[in-house]
Amino acid sequence: MKAYQTLLYYCYSHIQDGEQYTAQHLKFCKAHGLKGRVIIADEGINGTVSGTVEACKAYMDYVYADGRFNATEFKIDEVNEPSFIKIHVRYKSEIVYSGLKNPNYIDPTKQTGKYLEPKEFAEMKDRDDVVVLDVRSNYEHKMGKFKNAVTLDIDNFRDFPAMINELAQYKDKKILTYCTGGIKCEKASALLLKEGFNDVYQLHGGIVKYGKEADGKDFEGKCYVFDNRLAVDVNKVNPVLISTCxxxxxxxxxxxxxANPECNKHFTQCAACGEELDGACSIHCKEHPRKRPYDGTGYYVKIPQPVAPKVARV
Incomplete structure (x- = not known):
């Protein structure tokens, strides 16, 4: 057993004291040495945290003890070291930006696509009356996706609503949505139902859970994750690499x-090009005056700027 764990989770649940709870949540994480990113909004909680096995157990107990997040399902990875360097807990308007002018148009606590457990998803995905829909961003599905899945040309999930008209051709099919951990599918499937798609499903627990319970069969490539691992293996049955430099x-x-902080583009790049371009995605970015030093990983931590000392006024 490895000394550390990384927890991926979310829960849609209406919160009345989001800003106050954010401060309390951050205090708990710091007290237990946890690192990661947590977003809290009036619609729920979404996070990836990492720490010792004991700290992660305490964290899961803390989340469940609240009572509002009993539907949370933690995806647990054993890791050799924490998957983050710092802890950030932030209060935002949504735990996943929907791109809707009125985010209340959908409510994942009331209506979403039918849950499919990983083995059910595996049994349904190749049927003739089914379309498997990847609701993630370009850089994610370029790293890995399900075989024959429909992918969308979007840079962020907030662009998803604009794609509904393009998806209208599949209204007579069963739509099986999937994403990394399930959180985007909750909103995507809810919106599809609102827009007249009648037979909508979602992969419960996302790609990560599918890898653990269905051995990742027919998932091609790696799964992009939002921590310093950047991508993880999923398929134990018929793995294939699809991402290209x-x-x-x-x-x-x-x-x-x-490496150019003003670009900061998610980018697939081979080791040779990484060395040649010093971690930049292009020559233009390589020559940028603020380009960050490249250590071979392509993962950068924001460095806090020094705060000028206050000058006493007489």
Whole structure:
């Protein structure tokens, strides 16, 4: 058993004291040495946290003890070291930005697509009357996706509502939505139902759970994750690598953030091009005056700027 764990989870649940709870949540995480990113909004909680096995157990107990998050399902990965360097707990308007002018148009606590457990998803996904829909962003599905899945040309999930008209051709099919951990599917499937799609499903627990319970069969490539691992293996049955270097086209499993902080693009890049461009996605970014030092990982931690000392006024 490894010394550390990484927890991926979310829960849609109406919260009345979101800002106050955010401060309390951050205090608990700091007290237990947990690292990660947690978003809290009036519609629920979404996070990835990492720490010792004992700290992660305490964290799960803390979340369940609240009472509002009993539907939370934690996806647990054993890791050799924490998957984050810092802890951020932030209060935002939504735990996943929907892109809707009126976010209340959908409510995942009331209506979403029917849950499919991983083995049910595996049994249904290849039927003729089914369309498997990836609701993630470009950089995610370029790293890995289900075989024959429909993918969307979107940079962020907030762009998903604009794709509804393009998806209208599938209204007579069963729509099986999926994402990394399930959170985006809750909103995507809810919106599809609102827009007249009648037979909508979602992969419960997302790609991560599918890898654990269905051995990742027919998931091609790696799964992009939102921590310093960047991508993880999923398929234990028939793995294949599909991601290619955005510079030279060579097959590569490596994902970086561009070393130019003003670009910071999620980018698949082979080791050779990474070395040649010093972690940048292009020559232009390589020559940027604020380009960050490249250590071979392509993962960067924001460095807090020094705060000027206050000058006493007489």
């Amino acid at each position: 955005g510079n030279c086209g060579t097959t590569t499993p490596k994902m970086i953030n561009c």
